Amino acid sequence: xxxxxxxxxxxxxxxxxxxxxxxxxxxxxxxxxxxxxxxxxxxxxxxxxxxxxxxxxxxxxxxxxxxxxxxxxxxxxxxxxxxxxxxxxxxxxxxxxxxxxxxxxxxxxxxxxxxxxxxxxxxxxxxxxxxxxxxxxxxxxxxxxxxxxxxxxxxxxxxxxxxxxxxxxxxxxxxxxxxxxxxxxxxxxxxxxxxxxxxxxxxxxxxxxxxxxxxxxxxxxxxxxxxxxxxxxxxxxxxxxxxxxxxxxxxxxxxxxxxxxxxxxxxxxxxxxxxxxxxxxxxxxxxxxxxxxxxxxxxxxxxxxxxxxxxxxxxxxxxxxxxxxxxx
Numbered sequence: 596x597x598x599x600x601x602x603x604x605x606x607x608x609x610x611x612x613x614x615x616x617x618x619x620x621x622x623x624x625x626x627x628x629x630x631x632x633x634x635x636x637x638x639x640x641x642x643x644x645x646x647x648x649x650x651x652x653x654x655x656x657x658x659x660x661x662x663x664x665x666x667x668x669x670x671x672x673x674x675x676x677x678x679x680x681x682x683x684x685x686x687x688x689x690x691x692x693x694x695x696x697x698x699x700x701x702x703x704x705x706x707x708x709x710x711x712x713x714x715x716x717x718x719x720x721x722x723x724x725x726x727x728x729x730x731x732x733x734x735x736x737x738x739x740x741x742x743x744x745x746x747x748x749x750x751x752x753x754x755x756x757x758x759x760x761x762x763x764x765x766x767x768x769x770x771x772x773x774x775x776x777x778x779x780x781x782x783x784x785x786x787x788x789x790x791x792x793x794x795x796x797x798x799x800x801x802x803x804x805x806x807x808x809x810x811x812x813x814x815x816x817x818x819x820x821x822x823x824x825x826x827x828x829x830x831x832x833x834x835x836x837x838x839x840x841x842x843x844x845x846x847x848x849x850x851x852x853x854x855x856x857x858x859x860x861x862x863x864x865x866x867x868x869x870x871x872x873x874x875x876x877x878x879x880x881x882x883x884x885x886x887x888x889x890x891x892x893x894x895x896x897x898x899x900x901x902x903x904x905x906x907x908x909x910x911x912x913x914x915x916x917x918x919x920x921x922x923x
Contacts, residue, residue, distance in 0.1 A: 596614070596615055596616070596617040596618075596690060596691045596692040597612060597613065597614055597615070597690065597691050598612075598613055598615055598655045598689065598690030598691065598692075599611070599612055599613075599655060599656065599657070599689040599690065599900075599903050600612075600613045600615075600653050600654075600655060601641075601642050601652065601653060601654050601655070601656050602652060602653045603652070604642060604643060604644035604652070605642075605643070606642055606643050606907075607639070607642055607903070607904055607907035607908075608904060609642075610642065610656070610903065610904065612901070615690075617692050618692070618694045619666065619668075619694070620666050620667060620668035620671075620694050621668050621669070621694075622668050622669040622670050623668055623669070623670050623671060623696055623697055623698070624667075624668040624671070624694050624695065624696055624697060625664050625665075625666065625667050625668065625671055625674055625680075625694070625695060625697050625700060626664070626665045626666040626667075626692060626693070626694050627660075627662035627663065627664060627665065627680065627682065627692065627693050627694075627695060627700075628662050628663050628665045628691070628692055629660050629661070629662040629688065629690055629691055629692060629693055629923050630661055630662045630663065630709045630713075630922065630923055631660065631661050631662075631709045631710050631712065631713035631920050631921065631922045631923065632657045632659065632660035632661070632688035632689055632713050632900070632920070632921050632923075633659045633660070633713045633714040633717070633746075633918050633919065633920050633921070634903075634906050634907065634910055634915075634918075634919045634920075634921065635658055635659055635717055635718075635746060636745075636746075636837065636839050636910065637658060638656050638657065638658055638907075638910075639907060639910055639911060641656055641658075641685075641686075642656055648685050648864075650685065650686050654686045655686055655687050655688070655689055655690050655693070656686060656688070656689050657686065657687055657688025657689035657690065657693075658683060658684065658685055658686070658688060658717065659681075659682070659683050659688060659713060659714070659715075659716055659717045660681075660682055660684075660687070660688030660689075660693065660713050661679065661680065661681045661682065661703075661709050661712035661713040661715075662679075662680065662682070662693070663677055663678065663679055663680075664676050664677060664678045664680060664700075665692070667697070668697070671697045673697070673702070674697055674700060674702060678702055679702075679703045679705075679707060679709070679712065680700040680701060680702050680703060680712075681700070681701045681703055681712040681713065681715050681716050682695050682699055682700045682701070682716070683699055683716040683717055683720070683864070683867070684696070684699045685864070689900060689903055689921070690923075691923055698871055701715075701716060701875075701878050701882070703882065704882070704886065707882075707885070709922075710892075710894055710897055710920045710922070711885070711891065711892045711894075713920050713921075714746070714892040714894060714917075714918040714920055715881070715885070715892060716878070717746070717747070717863070718746045718747045718749070718750035718892065718918065719750045719754065719881045719890060719892075720863050720867065720874070720877065720878060720881070721747050721750070721836065721861065721863040722747055722750040722751040722753075722754045722812070723754055723877050723880070723881055724861060724863045724866055724874075724877060725751070725812060725834045725836055725859075725861040725863075726738065726751060726754055726755055726758065726760075726810065726812065726834070727754070727758060727877075728873075728877065729832075729834060729859050729860075729861055730810045730832040730834055730859060731832075732755065732758050732760055732809075732810055733758075733759075733760075733809075734758065734759030734760065735759065735760070735761070736760050736761070736809040736810060737760065737761045737762075737763065737803055737806070737808045737809050737810070737828070738751070738755040738760045738761070738762050738763070738808060738809070738810045738811075738812060739763045739765060739799065739808035739810070739811045739812065739823060739826075740752055740755070740762060740763070740764050740765065740775075740780075740812045741765050741811070741812065741813045741814065741815045741819055741823065742765075742766070742813075742814050742815040742839055742840075743764035743765055743766045743771070743775045743780065743783075744764075744766040744767075744768075744771035744772075744774050744775055744916045744917070745814065745839065745913075745915070745916075745917070746915075746917060746918045747814050747836060747837070748764070748766075748775075748812070748814060749774070749775070749778055749893050749916075749917045749918075750890070750892070751812045752764055752775060752778045752779055752780050753778055753779060753889070753890045753891075754890065755810075755812075756779040757884060757889045757890065760810075761781050762779065762780045762781050762782075763780065763781065763782045763783070763784065763799070763802050763803070763808060764776075764778075764780035764782070764783045764784070765783070765784045765785075765786050765795075765819070766783065766784075766785065766786070767785070767786060767787045767913070768785065768787065769785055770916070771785075771916055772784070772785050774893070774916050774917070778893065782802045784798045784799070784802070786798075786819060790818075792818075792821070792822040795819065795822045795823070795826075796822050796825060796826050799823070799826040800826065803826075803828070806828050807826045807827050807828040807829075807831065808823075808826065808827060808828060808831065809827075809828045809830075809831055809832070810831065810832050810833075810834065811823050811824070811827055811831065811832075811833045811834060812834045812836060813833065813834060813835060813836055813837075814836040814837040814838075814839055815837070815838070815839050815840040816835075816837070816838035816839070816840045816841075816842055816843055816844050817838070817840030817841065817842040817844055818840070818842070818844075819840075820844035820846065821844060821846060821847075821850075824846055824850050824851075824856070825850060827854055827856050828854070828856075829854055829855060829856075830854070830855050830856065830857075831854055831856040831857070832856065832857045832859050833851075833856060833857065833858050833859060834859050834861050835858060835859065835860050835861060836861045846858070892917065892918050893916070893917030893918065894917060894918050894919075894920055895915045895916045895917045895918060895919055896915075896919055896920075897919075897920045897921075897922055898919065898920070898921050898922075899921065899922060900921045900922065900923050902921070903921060906919055906921060
């Protein structure tokens with residue numbers, strides 16, 4: 596097998612394409628022949644030693660990928676050789692083969708595109724868990740999605756619409772706002788046009804008739820966090836999804852008090868490990884929604900795995916709308 600190997604935590608430029616022995620699955624594991632992998636923002640952080648999960652060196656990065664089962668280990672009964680699966684496993688995806696725990700694999704039906712399979716679990720799993728499970732989103736409520744043109748943001752738009760909500764998508768360029776509209780957003784806000792907190796709050800007030808959003812989905816953090824929270828509706832829920840903006844924001848605690856609002860943490864990976872049965876149920880719902888055409892990953896571009904370093908550069912400069920997929 597071949598794999599991109601991280602041997603030092605100095606960033607993607609240090610990754611090396613190596614030939615390695617093809618591993619064999621142990622008990623409870625499967626060997627996948629990887630067909631496609633997607634690049635997520637945590638993949639950027641993990642090779643810089645900035646992510647909460649810190650695998651021992653050397654390791655193969657790549658959290659989210661798809662492939663066919665080549666071999667099954669002892670005790671694996673729900674997966675079979677030749678079956679297409681999607682996998683979320685922190686590491687292992689940027690390679691031709693990967694051994695992973697069978698419980699980390701989601702079996703997919705025939706006709707599920709491999710590129711979509713590689714871009715499915717992390718974004719839709721995170722967004723469904725956030726909006727439907729953690730926020731208890733109800734039909735008719737309004738959701739503000741920050742960083743709405745990114746991978747999890749674009750998935751959040753689709754899931755919120757599938758749940759019967761109204762969506763306000765906030766993004767950094769007019770092109771990204773236009774994409775959000777095609778995905779179903781009812782209103783869009785370009786927050787780079789006027790970066791003052793007052794302008795952002797005025798835009799939210801206008802878009803919600805002064806009420807504010809019932810749910811805020813925030814994978815960005817940084818300077819917009821406090822402005823968005825100050826605009827939240829009574830009994831609103833603020834979903835802390837991530838910090839792609841690079842800054843972990845802080846909030847004055849009187850703000851949740853004044854609106855009787857909730858700050859809700861969303862860590863889908865840990866949820867799926869601690870509550871595998873519920874996670875599997877949610878993924879089954881999402882797989883059915885895909886079959887029904889309610890959701891479909893927006894693929895910004897498909898690149899060969901050999902161009903992984905170029906893909907990292909695009910992710911760092913926020914040049915990706917939706918998902919970037921690498922094919923083997």
